[in-house]
Amino acid sequence: MSPASESPAAPQPEHPEIHLAQQPEADALLGRSPLAALVGMLLDQQVPMEWAFSGPYTIALRLGTDDLDAHEIAARDPEEFAALLSEKPAVHRYPGSMAQRVQQLCAFLVEEYGGDASAVWADAATGKELLARLQALPGFGKQKAQIFLALLGKQYGVRPTGWREAAGAYGERGSYRSAADITGPESLVKVRAHKQEMKAAAKAAKAAKDQKTGGN
Numbered sequence: 001m002s003p004a005s006e007s008p009a010a011p012q013p014e015h016p017e018i019h020l021a022q023q024p025e026a027d028a029l030l031g032r033s034p035l036a037a038l039v040g041m042l043l044d045q046q047v048p049m050e051w052a053f054s055g056p057y058t059i060a061l062r063l064g065t066d067d068l069d070a071h072e073i074a075a076r077d078p079e080e081f082a083a084l085l086s087e088k089p090a091v092h093r094y095p096g097s098m099a100q101r102v103q104q105l106c107a108f109l110v111e112e113y114g115g116d117a118s119a120v121w122a123d124a125a126t127g128k129e130l131l132a133r134l135q136a137l138p139g140f141g142k143q144k145a146q147i148f149l150a151l152l153g154k155q156y157g158v159r160p161t162g163w164r165e166a167a168g169a170y171g172e173r174g175s176y177r178s179a180a181d182i183t184g185p186e187s188l189v190k191v192r193a194h195k196q197e198m199k200a201a202a203k204a205a206k207a208a209k210d211q212k213t214g215g216n
Contacts, residue, residue, distance in 0.1 A: 016155050019184045022050045026057035034117035035068045035109070036060070037156070039102055041148045041179070042139045047093050049179055049188070055091045059102075062087065070115035074106040104138040112136075121158050127166030130158075146170050150180035 018031040020040065029036045036056035044052035060068055062084050073081070082099040085091040092098040106115075113119040120137070124130035127149065134145035150170035152158035164171035170178050176190035 016157065018155060019188075020049060020053035020179055020182055021057065022185065022188065023054055023057075026054040029057045029060060029067065033067050034120075035070055035106075037151075038105065038109075038117050038120075038137070038148070039068060041144060041151070042101060042105055043092055043098055044144075044147075044179060049182065049191075052092070053179070058089075058091050059085065070106040070109040070117065074103055074110050074115075076103065078103060101139045108138050121152060121160075124160045126161050127153075127163035130160055130163065131166040147178040147180055150178065154180050155183070 015028075015032045018027045018037075020030055021027045030040055030053060033056070039056045039059070040053040043055045056068055059073075060066060063072070065072075078100065081103060082096045085095040085099040085102075109115055109117055109120075120133050121130050124133060130152075131142075131145055131149055134140050134148055135142055137145070140148070146167045147170050149163060150167035153163045153167065153171060164173075167180075169175065170180055175181055176187060176194050178191060181191055182188050
């Protein structure tokens with residue numbers, strides 16, 4: 001993952017131990033494949049995190065390979081690729097639209113980075129620069145980009161100057177806000193609880209706003 005050290009203390013392993021998919025083979029792929037990590041992050045919406053991050057491994061299996069290749073995926077027939085993601089069990093709740101997004105991401109990586117996903121962050125000098133690069137990726141809004149930036153820093157050892165600040169609240173030490181903080185079943189439960197709290201708070205705020213509006 002081309003880690004940049006935050007401190008000279010402990011060197012990062014070449015392939016970090018990842019637990020986002022909660023299944024060994026899928027997590028091993030996420031640890032060794034920058035593209036798999038990006039695709040997993042892309043899929044992480046409107047489905048449980050484990051489902052999203054196991055997606056890259058499922059796609060690789062169905063392609064008959066042990067890794068994902070941006071060139072190959074970008075060049076695939078869109079209908080064929082959508083059908084591949086739609087096979088049971090489907091890679092996502094919305095396999096057709098997500099197949100299109102995965103191909104768009106891969107096509108962008110081929111065009112801008114020669115198909116090398118790690119090149120997105122390999123030479124980023126600052127967290128701000130890396131955040132901008134991530135936000136430029138198809139399917140990556142600011143929140144998704146910040147979460148992935150935090151994931152890179154916390155688990156992959158990719159730590160350009162100011163990465164925590166650029167990642168916002170997701171970069172905070174000891175937090176359980178997102179996929180960046182999942183290191184096993186226990187932390188997954190904590191992150192899921194935090195997400196439920198955020199949803200409940202947003203729902204309560206909306207209800208209060210609607211009640212206030214209705215009373216005027």
